[in-house]
Amino acid sequence: MTSQPNLAAYEALINEPNLALAMAIASGAGKLLLDRPDDLGVTTKSTATDVVTLMDQRAEAFIVAELGTHRPDDAILGEEGANKTGTSGFQWVIDPIDGTVNYLHKVPHWCVSIGLMEENTGLAMAGVVYVPVLDHMYISSRGLGAWVVDGGQPRELKVSNCADLSQALMGTGFGYSSTRRASQARVLQEVLPKIADIRRLGSCAVDLCLVADGVLDGYYERGVNAWDHAAGELIAREAGALSSGLFGNPIGNDMIVVANPAIHGDLVAILEANQADRD
Numbered sequence: 490m491t492s493q494p495n496l497a498a499y500e501a502l503i504n505e506p507n508l509a510l511a512m513a514i515a516s517g518a519g520k521l522l523l524d525r526p527d528d529l530g531v532t533t534k535s536t537a538t539d540v541v542t543l544m545d546q547r548a549e550a551f552i553v554a555e556l557g558t559h560r561p562d563d564a565i566l567g568e569e570g571a572n573k574t575g576t577s578g579f580q581w582v583i584d585p586i587d588g589t590v591n592y593l594h595k596v597p598h599w600c601v602s603i604g605l606m607e608e609n610t611g612l613a614m615a616g617v618v619y620v621p622v623l624d625h626m627y628i629s630s631r632g633l634g635a636w637v638v639d640g641g642q643p644r645e646l647k648v649s650n651c652a653d654l655s656q657a658l659m660g661t662g663f664g665y666s667s668t669r670r671a672s673q674a675r676v677l678q679e680v681l682p683k684i685a686d687i688r689r690l691g692s693c694a695v696d697l698c699l700v701a702d703g704v705l706d707g708y709y710e711r712g713v714n715a716w717d718h719a720a721g722e723l724i725a726r727e728a729g730a731l732s733s734g735l736f737g738n739p740i741g742n743d744m745i746v747v748a749n750p751a752i753h754g755d756l757v758a759i760l761e762a763n764q765a766d767r768d
């Protein structure tokens with residue numbers, strides 16, 4: 490028997506003004522992105538496999554314009570170049586399409602990710618990860634829990650209770666440079682025999698939400714940027730996940746490890762033993 494959702498907690502969450510704004514903007518960006526032009530205007534960034542489409546740029550412009558209208562004093566950092574300083578002490582960290590390669594190839598796992606950070610503490614305050622093709626809206630606000638609105642139905646998120654790393658289904662991702670990929674393959678060779686299996690779904694933000702939902706038991710990746718994890722990491726922690734880097738470091742570009750509390754330590758230990766935070 491499934492328990493009744495705590496709708497009062499859900500109402501409190503979606504009435505938080507920053508989160509409500511981020512949800513409305515993510516939904517608008519998702520609508521824009523679903524209306525794909527025939528020519529996506531693909532160009533490349535850091536390497537030949539690091540693609541960007543006209544739609545990444547259009548969605549970022551839309552999000553930046555909306556935030557500029559509703560939160561003119563806040564800073565903005567975006568994957569496609571948005572970099573605005575603010576005066577309020579808050580910064581929106583946005584990825585207009587996390588999973589651009591999936592978007593290009595019509596694999597459904599891509600999303601709009603919008604996070605709000607407090608600049609002087611670096612704490613995440615609110616996060617939205619919207620997967621338009623599936624109509625899954627993952628949401629959280631600091632201290633108010635994490636939910637997914639799945640086809641209009643709200644459901645509270647909770648990490649898995651898998652306590653045995655050898656039974657864990659793990660997410661990870663790979664960077665765009667061949668040197669980075671070679672070192673990620675070296676680490677994976679050590680991790681894979683010690684877990685149940687690995688998924689490379691193609692979006693850091695979606696992976697983090699799947700950890701929050703107990704679909705994946707954990708996720709790790711070297712080389713992700715603030716816009717990839719700003720929203721999803723908060724959602725995962727509010728659903729009960731532990732989150733860290735390696736060797737006592739905080740999460741960052743070197744490494745992010747997010748997993749249910751029963752396996753987080755074991756996963757960190759394997760990654761540390763293989764120096765997974767360096768190439």
Ligand code: IPD
Nearest residue numbers: 586587588589662663691692693
């Ligand atoms: C990428 C995705 C991918 C991860 C890469 C990211 P992008 O972001 O999150 O899953 O493995 O490290 O760069 O390029 O699709 O926005």
Ligand code: CA
Nearest residue numbers: 584587588717
């Ligand atoms: Ca990204």
